[in-house]
Amino acid sequence: MTRLDRNETLIRIALLAVAFSAVSVLLLITAFIFGEGTPIMFKYGLRRFLLNLDWFPTEQSFGLFPMIVGSLFVTLGALAIGVPFGLAGAVFLTEFSSQRLRRVLKPVIELLAGIPSVVYGFIGVVVLVPFIRETFGGPGLSVLAAAIILGIMILPTIISISIDSLEAVPRSYREGSIALGATRWQTTRMVMIPAARSGIIASVILGMGRAIGETMAVIMIAGNAAAVPKSLLDPVRTLTSNIALEMGYASGEHREALFATGVILFVIIMILNTIANLTSMKRKS
Amino acid sequence: MRNEKLLASKWVPGAFLALFFLFFPVGCSRNPSQRGLVVAGSTSIQPFADHWAEIYMREHPGRIVNVQGGGSSAGIQAAREGAADIGMSSRELRDEEKELFEVVVAWDGLAVIVHPENPVSDLSLDLVRNIFAGNIRSWKSLGGGEREIHVVTREEGSGTRSAFQEMVMKKERIFKGAIVQDSNGTVREIVANDPSSIGYISYGLVNESVKALRLDGVEPSYDHIIEKTYQLVRPFLFVTRGEPKPEAIDFINFVLSRKAQEMVRHDGLIPAFRE
Numbered sequence: 001m002t003r004l005d006r007n008e009t010l011i012r013i014a015l016l017a018v019a020f021s022a023v024s025v026l027l028l029i030t031a032f033i034f035g036e037g038t039p040i041m042f043k044y045g046l047r048r049f050l051l052n053l054d055w056f057p058t059e060q061s062f063g064l065f066p067m068i069v070g071s072l073f074v075t076l077g078a079l080a081i082g083v084p085f086g087l088a089g090a091v092f093l094t095e096f097s098s099q100r101l102r103r104v105l106k107p108v109i110e111l112l113a114g115i116p117s118v119v120y121g122f123i124g125v126v127v128l129v130p131f132i133r134e135t136f137g138g139p140g141l142s143v144l145a146a147a148i149i150l151g152i153m154i155l156p157t158i159i160s161i162s163i164d165s166l167e168a169v170p171r172s173y174r175e176g177s178i179a180l181g182a183t184r185w186q187t188t189r190m191v192m193i194p195a196a197r198s199g200i201i202a203s204v205i206l207g208m209g210r211a212i213g214e215t216m217a218v219i220m221i222a223g224n225a226a227a228v229p230k231s232l233l234d235p236v237r238t239l240t241s242n243i244a245l246e247m248g249y250a251s252g253e254h255r256e257a258l259f260a261t262g263v264i265l266f267v268i269i270m271i272l273n274t275i276a277n278l279t280s281m282k283r284k285s
Numbered sequence: 286m287r288n289e290k291l292l293a294s295k296w297v298p299g300a301f302l303a304l305f306f307l308f309f310p311v312g313c314s315r316n317p318s319q320r321g322l323v324v325a326g327s328t329s330i331q332p333f334a335d336h337w338a339e340i341y342m343r344e345h346p347g348r349i350v351n352v353q354g355g356g357s358s359a360g361i362q363a364a365r366e367g368a369a370d371i372g373m374s375s376r377e378l379r380d381e382e383k384e385l386f387e388v389v390v391a392w393d394g395l396a397v398i399v400h401p402e403n404p405v406s407d408l409s410l411d412l413v414r415n416i417f418a419g420n421i422r423s424w425k426s427l428g429g430g431e432r433e434i435h436v437v438t439r440e441e442g443s444g445t446r447s448a449f450q451e452m453v454m455k456k457e458r459i460f461k462g463a464i465v466q467d468s469n470g471t472v473r474e475i476v477a478n479d480p481s482s483i484g485y486i487s488y489g490l491v492n493e494s495v496k497a498l499r500l501d502g503v504e505p506s507y508d509h510i511i512e513k514t515y516q517l518v519r520p521f522l523f524v525t526r527g528e529p530k531p532e533a534i535d536f537i538n539f540v541l542s543r544k545a546q547e548m549v550r551h552d553g554l555i556p557a558f559r560e
Binding site for chain 2: 055140141220248
């Protein structure tokens, strides 16, 4: 083997090790969370975690049901707000706006992604929460407040990825449609969006991932009551905020129950991602 | 080609090991004298402990006192395991924790607070318990107008919450629909902005943005806490595993000195020797 060959091999191995270090971090995190969280779940039984309504971790009552429901409500609410606005924004910027406007607006929207979540939370507390309290009643710290703020937070993800996928649709599709006499809106609705569908779904998945994982802003504006919300104006606690809120103080089984919360969050995210991936694959074929 | 692959499979574990040893030793080896005296625990005591440590270190150059938060339970745990030299607890020790050595460094009142515009300013402890248990859901029967009560509490594990649980709630549970916040400051912030809310915070942190309720007719005030007529008083404890070590004793003595206790009083707490 020549020296050059050996160098080549060395570099390859070095790069391989670095690449694997990222994967191994993921593996370590997974192993750690499951290692810390599953023993207590087996000790008390899964049912006690998933279906119980009472979260009193210092009294051996580990009902995560309100938090599971809370995470789903808040995430669905965020999507209900973020997806229509995001998609409309992307369609406008690719199909209806001038080049110059797009060149200004797109970076500005992407800038939204760079704002730290604590700032969103702060704005939520100072502006949105009092507004909801005075207009609709209730404590203001609510599902609605969290859904609106998260809806705004996922906009840049949805808009920029949707724009990329709309732009990736071959020019001939659009030109063909217009040549057949379709209006711009008909072209958008019946040709462009269906053609870009897998990218748009991917943007929604990523947005959903951000919404379900967001913690800081949610703690500040959701009220964190460990009960199933009865209306949009009730406070709610998500799985992530349950962990962050109590981690600092927890010890013993309480701490293990918080890791169990992490396990459940992990599983939920895996399920959602798998469903989303399957649907987008099905649509593609 | 095949040869190359074989080589790689030999090398990969070695590369991993090398990486491992490269990163492993960092952060594991610091000797105890360098890390100073570690004081950890209750976030309610932390600001005061920071203040004590600052003055103490100024007066004793070369000594290092390292104050950390984490919460009462974590502080007690750290003291038990020896991770901290002194643990701080803002609740009484539970029976299974009684083996620890404890010193009261100050007393703190718990104030039940409402919005300044709330016409209610006096409640019995019984009513407070029923409000936090979720049995009373409207201000109407309490003379506070036709509004739903928004209960604000602290998170599970907080020393302030356990003190409130022990002194007010007794066997009752705080109801699940209560808003949960993770600091005295955010509880005060919410109560200051929401006219229908009620919460509890450390007496030392009450300011003009909220109204502290009289309980059974007794106003939470410095004098009433000293006289023990105001009921909701909890100790701020320093705990150690067994006899504290000399540096810890020195710091505890400083905290109990007239000067440091004067600071306690100035910061809105009640000195350790309240008699």
